[in-house]
Each structure stands twice: as structure tokens, then as C-alpha cells.
Amino acid sequence: MARNKYDEDEQLEAPFDFTHLKRSYVYIKKYQGKMVLSLVLSMAAAVFGLVGPLLTQRALDKTIPEKNVKELMLLGFGLLGFNLAATILGNIRGRIMTVVGQNIIFDIREDLFAHLQKLPFTYYDDRPHGKILIRVINYVNSVSDMLSNGIINFVMEILNMVFILVFMLMVSPKLTLVALSGLPIFMLVMFAIKKQQRRAWQDVSNKSSNMNAYLQENIVGARITQVFTREEENAEIYDQLNGKYRKAWMRAVKFSNLVWPATDNISTLIRAALFVIGLLVMPQGAVSLGVLAAMTGYASRFWQPIMNISNIMNNFINNIAYLERIFETLDEPVTITDKEGAEELGEITGQVSFEDVTFGYEKGINVLEHISFDVKAGESVALVGPTGAGKSTIVSLISRFYDIEHGRITVDGVPISDVTLKSLRSQMGIMLQDSFIFSGTILDNIRYSKLDATDEEVRAAAKTVCADEFIRQMEQGYDTEVNERGSKLSGGEKQLISFARTLLSDPKILVLDEATSSIDAKTEALLQQGINRLLKGRTSFIIAHRLSTIRNCDRIMYIDEKGILESGSHDELMEKRGAYYKLYTAQSA
Incomplete structure (x- = not known):
């Protein structure tokens, strides 16, 4: 996925890989019984639908010339009955596959959502959220239809061709060869169109993903847009993305629209050839009017499954790329998870220790280096220092939102990497900067x-x-x-x-990251009383830029230069006249 780029296409050009299709069987096997039933219903509906031209042949060649009104009525009711049965069976099949398709959507989305909730913060920091959403919504919708209807339709269309071919051979083997003569022409047309058509629709998907990513970003940041009067500039960017999507869509539709006319024209030429050869080339009387009517009916139907198979294969190739992206998301490693053999932490007192801890968000770029400190149970610790020094990083590491590269962090003497995340975080109260x-x-x-x-x-x-x-x-x-x-x-x-x-x-351990930054002075004074009552008996880490709010903490640690520059009570640090003293006096002034 293009990281933090709403205007960069995802690479969806992928060969047809049956590995992804094989892996998707886990979502199909739960419903394979219903899918087999659907296939049987489709076969029965197809056979019933193909009886019609035979009844028409009988009526034209025998019943009407003999003026057998009773048989003609029976043939009419028979035609109606077979068509009605085919319609009913097709409707039942459609309902079954609708349920199957929605169940597959439900299962895939459930797995995706469960996995997305476990992924570390770094995954969401690095990717446009709109492009994550389109995988969960658009790609799953498209893939579910392929896994349900697509597979059934592919098998069914092949069987349809076989059934139609059998019925044509039953009516006239010679004219069947005429009907099949258009296949080479059709294959040449499809070979020329299909590759470009597939790429065109993949381009549509890319442009839709880009537009979705930018739209999601602007909905979240709507207030900032209006604050800085960026409406016109943002509208221009969106117009460009929207225009690229429209252009891609029109190009894809242009290729798709070439398929139907080509098929119709070939089908029309074949039907015309049947009449010409049947009436003018073959010996007089060798082909009856009923035979011609039946063969033209079957010939027109014969081309439909061929075109459908072509579209299904094209759809398969597109959706294999989407399926790959879905599995790519499901395969994204959950780096922050319970290690094998992790134990429950048990009720804690709140003692926290950092032992020679080094950490960086990016490899080779450390935010903290060789930090060590001990916090007793029930002690309140304030973290101060310049922006970006690593204050929020320290409290995030205590909660194990990130794993450290070197050193050890313990709670009540137990390494936090050895216990389950739930047992650790359930005993921590964390208020982040984003409320x-x-x-x-x-x-x-x-x-x-x-x-x-x-x-x-x-x-x-x-x-x-x-x-x-x-x-x-x-x-x-x-x-x-x-x-x-x-x-x-x-x-x-x-x-x-x-x-x-x-x-x-x-919580036994309380983390307050800029907890009072948006509260007025009067409310803060009342709130501070509640905080002081709450902190008693709890280990607490408080990050605050308003230094007046942390004067009463048991210990204040000044964080900068990838470590702890100073540590002590407010009075002790003021006596040192170091970094904390300068910060406090500057703020007081």
C-alpha cells in the first residue's frame, strides 16, 4: 500500500495466482453444501430453458402442418411450464447465492476488523486510512461475489455450453459446425480487448482508492480546512482526483462496450449464415423451417456463455489482485502481541522500572537511549521537557504500545514482555493527548x-x-x-x-498525558483536587507543559537529549538551577 500517499496508485497488476484462490477456500468450505445445491438448481434451470427450441421445432415441422390444435396447445403449455420452472429454479438459486455471498462478506470483514484492532500503532501511522477502508469495504464486496457467484457461474457457463452443444447436435450436426465457425473470430476480438480492459478496470480501482483516501482525510480535518480557508485549494485537489477517476472509468467502459457489439455482430452473422447455408447451400428439403428456427435459437444462446466466461475470467484476474491485498492486510504482522507462554500479570502494586532502555520509532534513529529509573508503588512522577524529547514515548512503552530494542521494563519486578497485554493494560488508566x-x-x-x-x-x-x-x-x-x-x-x-x-x-498505574491542556484555570483548580485524591495509593505518570500542575509530584524527571537530564522533587530541581529551573522560571515569567 502506498504509505501516506493519497495520489499514489497501489500496484494491482498481478498474474492470475491460484494460490490466493486456494487460500480463500477457508471462506468457501463453510457454504459448499449450499453452493453445490445452487449448481444443481442452475443445471436444472439450464436444461429446462433449452427445451423451448425443441418444442418450437416440433410445432413448426409437424404440429402446425398437421393442424393438430390439441398438440399445439400442449406444446404451448409445455413451453410456458419449462420456462416458468427455469425462472423459479433460477430465482431460488439466486436467493441461496445471495445469502452465501453476504455470509462470505461477513466472515472476511469480521476477520479483517479483528486483525486491524490488533495491529500496532505504527501500521496506522504509516498508511492513509482511506486506503485501509477501501480494502475492508470495496475489495471485500468485489471478492465475495467472485468466491460465491463467480465460481458457480464459471462452472455453470461451461456446462451451459456443453448442454447447448448437445442440443444443437441433436437437431443438426452439420449446422452445428456452422454455428461454431464464429469462435476463432470471437477469440481474436477478445484477445485484442481483454488485457486492456482488465488494466483499465484496475486503474479505476486505483483512482477510487486515491479519491477515498483524500476524502476520508478531509472529512476528519474539515475544521482545520475551514480555519485556514483551504476550501478552494482542497476542492481543486479533489477535482483533480475526481477527474482522474472519471477519465479512468470512461476508458474502462469504452473497452467493456466493445465486447457486447462484437458478440452481437458475430452472433448475428452466424444466424444469417445458418439461414444462407440451410436454405441455399444445402440440398432443397434437407433442412426444415423448424430445424432452422431451433438452430438459430441455440446459436444465439451459445454465444452468451462464451462471453460470460470471458467476463468471469477477466473478473477473476482483477479480483485475485484485490484478494491479494486483503490477505496482505490479514498477513500484516501483529508485532505487539502476547509471546508464547505469556502469563497473567496478576494484581499489581504499581512498581515500575526501566533498565537500560533504548527505543526508536525508526530503525537507526533512537528517541531514547540507555534510560534507567525506578518508580515505587504509589509514587507520582512528572515528565517534563521540550516537545519531541520522548515524554509520551516513555508512557507508551510502559503500556507496551511499542516494543523496545534494548533493555527491560518491569512492573512489580515482572518484565512486561512476559505477561499478557490484557492483564497489563487492564490495570493501567491511560489518558492520551487525543481525547x-x-x-x-x-x-x-x-x-x-x-x-x-x-x-x-x-x-x-x-x-x-x-x-x-x-x-x-x-x-x-x-x-x-x-x-x-x-x-x-x-x-x-x-x-x-x-x-x-x-x-x-x-487503575493501579495512572498515565495522564496533557490531561488538563484544554481545561480553563477555574476548572483545573477543582480538577486538581480530584486528581490529588485519586493519585493516593496509585503509581502515576503525568505529562504536563503547565508546570504549576505538577509541583506536588513526588518526583519530576526532565527528559531531553534521549535521556533523563535531571530528576528530583520540585524544590530539589529549583535549587540545582539547571534545565528544569530555567524552564520553570521562563514559564512563570
């Missing part, structure tokens, strides 16, 4: 961290962080619906709700 609010009620958003929490527990957490008052003032209180990302809430309100969500989990 993400989900669509739903305020009650549901706070309860997100503890699904079995009672309404009273939710309100108690909200009161602790001074959120209860503004929530109760809303029209429906805690049952007030909020939009995705909390667009109707102020920045401070979102942070308070996020804070309540973190506190509700009753």
Missing part, C-alpha cells in the same frame, strides 16, 4: 473502559473530574447523544469525559 470521543451517549463513552460499571460508578467518576455539572446541564444529561469525535463538545468537555473514562477503570 477521542465515540459516537453514542456520554454514559457509554465514560463506561467504555469498564463495561460492567453501574450508572452510579459512572457519575462518581464524572464528579471526581468535575464533569458531572456540565453533563447534567445538557438536555438529556448522561443520555445525551454525541457525534463521532465529540464535534458538539468543547475541547475541555471532551477531556473531562475522557478523564472520567480513564478513572472509571480504577
